[in-house]
Amino acid sequence: MTVETLSTHRVHGGALRYCRHDSTSTGTPMKFTVWTPDGQGPFPYLVWLSGLTCTEDNFTVKSGVYQHAARHGIAIVAPDTSPRGEGVADDPAYDLGQGAGFYVDATQAPWAPHFMMHSYVTGDLLAAVEGAFPLDGARKGIFGHSMGGHGALTIALKHPELFKSVSAFAPIVSPLNCPWGDKALSAYLGPDRAAWRPYDACALIEDGKGAEFDDILIDQGLADNFLENQLKPELIEAAAAKAGREVTVRRQAGYDHSYFFISTFIGDHLAFHAARL
Numbered sequence: 001m002t003v004e005t006l007s008t009h010r011v012h013g014g015a016l017r018y019c020r021h022d023s024t025s026t027g028t029p030m031k032f033t034v035w036t037p038d039g040q041g042p043f044p045y046l047v048w049l050s051g052l053t054c055t056e057d058n059f060t061v062k063s064g065v066y067q068h069a070a071r072h073g074i075a076i077v078a079p080d081t082s083p084r085g086e087g088v089a090d091d092p093a094y095d096l097g098q099g100a101g102f103y104v105d106a107t108q109a110p111w112a113p114h115f116m117m118h119s120y121v122t123g124d125l126l127a128a129v130e131g132a133f134p135l136d137g138a139r140k141g142i143f144g145h146s147m148g149g150h151g152a153l154t155i156a157l158k159h160p161e162l163f164k165s166v167s168a169f170a171p172i173v174s175p176l177n178c179p180w181g182d183k184a185l186s187a188y189l190g191p192d193r194a195a196w197r198p199y200d201a202c203a204l205i206e207d208g209k210g211a212e213f214d215d216i217l218i219d220q221g222l223a224d225n226f227l228e229n230q231l232k233p234e235l236i237e238a239a240a241a242k243a244g245r246e247v248t249v250r251r252q253a254g255y256d257h258s259y260f261f262i263s264t265f266i267g268d269h270l271a272f273h274a275a276r277l
Helices: 058-062 065-072 117-132 147-158 179-189 201-206 227-231 233-243 259-274
Strands: 003-011 014-022 029-037 043-049 075-079 135-145 166-169 217-221 248-252
Touching: 003 117, 014 065, 014 117, 029 065, 029 117, 043 117, 043 147, 043 259, 058 259, 065 075, 065 259, 075 117, 117 135, 117 147, 135 147, 135 259, 147 166, 147 201, 166 259, 179 227, 201 233, 217 227, 217 233, 217 259, 233 248, 248 259
Parallel strands: 043 075, 043 135, 135 166, 166 217, 217 248
Antiparallel strands: 003 014, 014 029, 029 075
């Protein structure tokens, strides 16, 4: 799979590359960033999944992740949040369509031809980065924010053979039980809520998925405007307790849903993953 490097930047003693490649899953070109430490590798790496309206650039610019990645010798991959371009379905709302792929494989028109983000992240993206850069495919984790936190949790729980660690910032833990989930999953997957269950972290834990993980780290700001209506971390705590599983939810007083929150605790997440990779 050919990867085109669009630009390269020196950051915290490593190389940050903005890249593009053609995805068979989405049928479109897709963009991602990859940061690698200096050296021959192969390096363990983390896949970051961003939230609504984001691209491959938001986390790269705002999170402050690379100083921590350099300390631990971990590479970072950050893909775009959806397919884009002419002929790709879209919606005027910020929480559906381009920039809002929800990391599912859509089955409904007009989304199904291109909105195959679950397959993209678990297939084409990993193949592209492991083929083009000195990354160790046996040592990788996944994390994300909000919609991307939902993506990280569900992808890891469904694919523990691919990922050794998982964490999230302010994730949508149960799309089955929030307005964002109602809107996006009904559009992408149709009205049968049974089809939504494989994309709900709480349901996956209830169904015994991802028992291989010794812990899942979640940080949640208590000043987050979406906390009570959309995010509901107490649901994943309850699911984990019932299943006898470890999920650590840290509630952070005064922090909101923004990258200010992410940048404050990103070092803790890198350390969490480094201990497992």
